[in-house]
Amino acid sequence: MSYFDAASAAPLHPVARQALLAALDDGWADPSRLYREGRKARMLLDAAREAAAEAVGCRADELTFTPSGTRAVHTGMAGALAGRRRVGRHLIVSAVEHSSVLHSAEVFEAEGGQVTQVPVERTGAVEVASYASALRPDTALACLQSANHEVGTVQPVAAVAEACRAAGVPLLVDAAQSLGWGRVEGDWSLLTASAHKWGGPSGVGLLVVRKGVRFAAQGAVDERESGRAPGFENLPAIVAAAASLRAVRAEAEQEAVRLRELTARIRARVPESVPDVEVVGDAERRLPGIVTFSCLYVDGETLLHELDREGFSVSSGSSCTSSTLTPSHVLKAMGVLSEGNVRVSLPAGTAEGDVERFLEVLPRVVAGVREKLGAPVPTAAVPQAEEVVVDSLGKRCPIPVIELAKVIGTVPVGGRVRVLSDDEAARLDIPAWCEMRGQEYEGEEKAERGTAYLVRRVS
Template sequence: AFDDAVDRGWADPRRLHTEGRTARLLLEGARESFAASLGARTEEIDLLPSHTLALHAAVRAVARGRRRAGRDVVTSAVERAAILAAADFAVTQPWDGRTGSRVVIGVDRLGRVDGDAFAEAVRAPGVALAALQHANGEVGTRQPVEAVHEAASRAGVPLLVDVGASAGHAVLSDAWDLLAADAGDWGGMPGVAVLAIRARVRRSPDWPEDPERWSPGGVSVPAALAAAVALEMARSTRAADDAHRRALVDRIRSRVAAQVPDVEVVGDPADRLPHVVTFSCLYVDGEALVTELDRLGFAVGSGSACTSSTLEPSHVLAAMGVLTHGNVRLCLPPDVASDGIGRFLDVLPGAVRRVRDALGAGGL
């Protein structure tokens, strides 16, 4: 799909010549496909170059648009760093001479937000926006989005739902007012994110808005078309992929807990995404373990999923109150092979032991 769109959709879709009209048709076709896949109307779909930018745009524009209703933004403690940063930015902007606060709702040891506390927070006066992920991309735990959305709707507060880890991997509901999705997470080309906003949501961007879409300059037409096709494919094979990967994650969770000393496997063991698993090893440096596993041919993450390059302790794990040392995060692609998982599980105990020995923590 990408190659075909490069040949036919290379032109600027705002131009009136034949090539421009062709590119626009391809782009509009991608938006229609996204709308059908995500449960939105085509006119509610905007395309942006990155998931981070989509989250920033959603929080900033709605917080500003609803500033007369209030200046506070409610989030869970385990949202992506992009949402937390955008909320902190939005509540401190003196758009009307007032500022607000980011209200943080805690989670339990499985990483699930306290739904009752979240509902109480959105009912408080002065709330402009609430944000809750569909499921946590680091530990896989699903969130009570439907119950929170019902409470937010009764309070007249729009709910931003981040499905960056879920779209293409799990069934999504219509319990949202704003929806942000990341094409790269379901196998699309880099450089495309989807932001859906219900027509009833009031927004007021604090940047020069492009007449065509939120993101000035638009997005790559070939990348958008390829992302739409990839999402359709992911949805068509989701049931089989779910069963395959869920079984492998169950295998990883049980064997890691049984074979690696001083390890904590985190996240809900059942009500979770099918492809994400995270565990933490005591007396292990996360960077050293990632490097050792990379040497053995396995690319894994460590630290927060949204800030993994910093290798800082995960704010998600810290909010859960679980072990943050020696964190390893796996995200399994749909075509992951069972024998590859088997080899990973065979070499993992030795890798952890070598890292502990190198740090002088062997035998502790």
């Protein structure tokens, strides 16, 4: 078994397990009580807060433990937006934030707020100038992840924080994917993270609110966690989270070098061994352990299933692996191919041999899926008509692209293929196919049913 989905949840670090066990004995009582069991619990909680704050680079009284990274984001955004309600009702997020940020933005919009989504480049990174230009006098809050969870691209947080600081706008950084690797640089105002992403237990998130940032906790609260995270503290897990963050950080520098080399290997060798693949995300400014690529003419769910049979656990941003039937919003915002998408995210300690075995197995697995789906093989087709219509209505990713690829040779250079599709993934994948194949994407038109995507053959 090779578990390559650390970006979803990292396996529990041995130190986390150890600390959790110890804290089960000493940290089950209510830390707000005055008797000895309560005092013991309070000491553990205080020590965990100190340790986590040190790792984050903040004061202990700026750090709150929440029940998850998602809850940290929800609480942090709602509190910061409410705290600056008088300044205005404008929120900035990047287009590739984690769903918890985008869900909070939706709620804010539904309540009358205005949201600007800053687009990203094809690498997945925001441009600093583009982000800065979204800042307005009525901007209450800006959000930017430290690094992207699907493609690993590192965001220019320090520069964006500087622009926000100059405009007097607090910046919330979702550091879920990067905090185990190191502190977030720059002069940010709020920060969120999630313990199970760095090898800590589930059930613990971090919310940091710098002194001086206006913050008004929303909904019902109580006296716990400075009135920012109501409910009995999940103390054994908090202790384990703090201890493992420390442990992970001690190993981070060395492990980052090692994983970076392994993911670089995947970045380089997959396109060599698998035809029609697009490796996505920034090749340089990226997290050590994440590499993402998409395979033309492949159905993501089948691919994941076949890789699972071979002993590899990976995830995918393809539409066919999600319940919403839309491709990942991250791949969409980047404008890259979503079909046959695979995210490999290596946990700390991944053995080189496992990566080598993955590189060995992948070409065969992809070829097998393509064969099943009837993916096109290059043939010298004779051009037959100036315009061909492909009716892919009712067919799901990757079929529309496969059918497009099969007919492109039947129109002469200069001729056109019109693909009719009602699959949301086609909007992303047909232009991406054109870019990969050197054909011209002319745009889309509303059709009687679904959408017509127009492709001109240029080679």
